[in-house]
Amino acid sequence: xxxxxxxxxxxxxxxxxxxxxxxxxxxxxxxxxxxxxxxxxxxxxxxxxxxxxxxxxxxxxxxxxxxxxxxxxxxxxxxxxxxxxxxxxxxxxxxxxxxxxx
Numbered sequence: 001x002x003x004x005x006x007x008x009x010x011x012x013x014x015x016x017x018x019x020x021x022x023x024x025x026x027x028x029x030x031x032x033x034x035x036x037x038x039x040x041x042x043x044x045x046x047x048x049x050x051x052x053x054x055x056x057x058x059x060x061x062x063x064x065x066x067x068x069x070x071x072x073x074x075x076x077x078x079x080x081x082x083x084x085x086x087x088x089x090x091x092x093x094x095x096x097x098x099x100x101x102x
Contacts, residue, residue: 031097034090037082038098046101055101062095 042048046055054062069083086094 031093034086035094035097037085038094046098054098057095057099059095059099062098063092066091066095 038046038054041051042054043051046057047053066083066086067088069077069079072080074080083091
């Protein structure tokens with residue numbers, strides 16, 4: 001009886017955790033999809049050699065730079081319209097994605 005209860009408890013815990021694990025994977029894929037807009041110039045892993053490397057930059061530093069770009073006048077940098085095209089939450093996800101790249 002005890003083994004059965006223990007087994008059912010373990011199965012229930014696994015069943016309850018499955019959506020959370022799936023959600024974490026969805027968020028990671030979502031962040032990569034958002035960051036893909038940066039790949040053309042900055043490389044797929046944030047290292048293109050032609051433009052500033054984004055891989056491994058600190059999340060907060062990158063987020064501050066992106067938020068500063070959103071405040072600049074439209075013609076001051078090619079990055080301004082790109083930064084303005086994302087919500088604050090999306091920029092946070094992008095900064096998090098590149099901060100984890102090696």
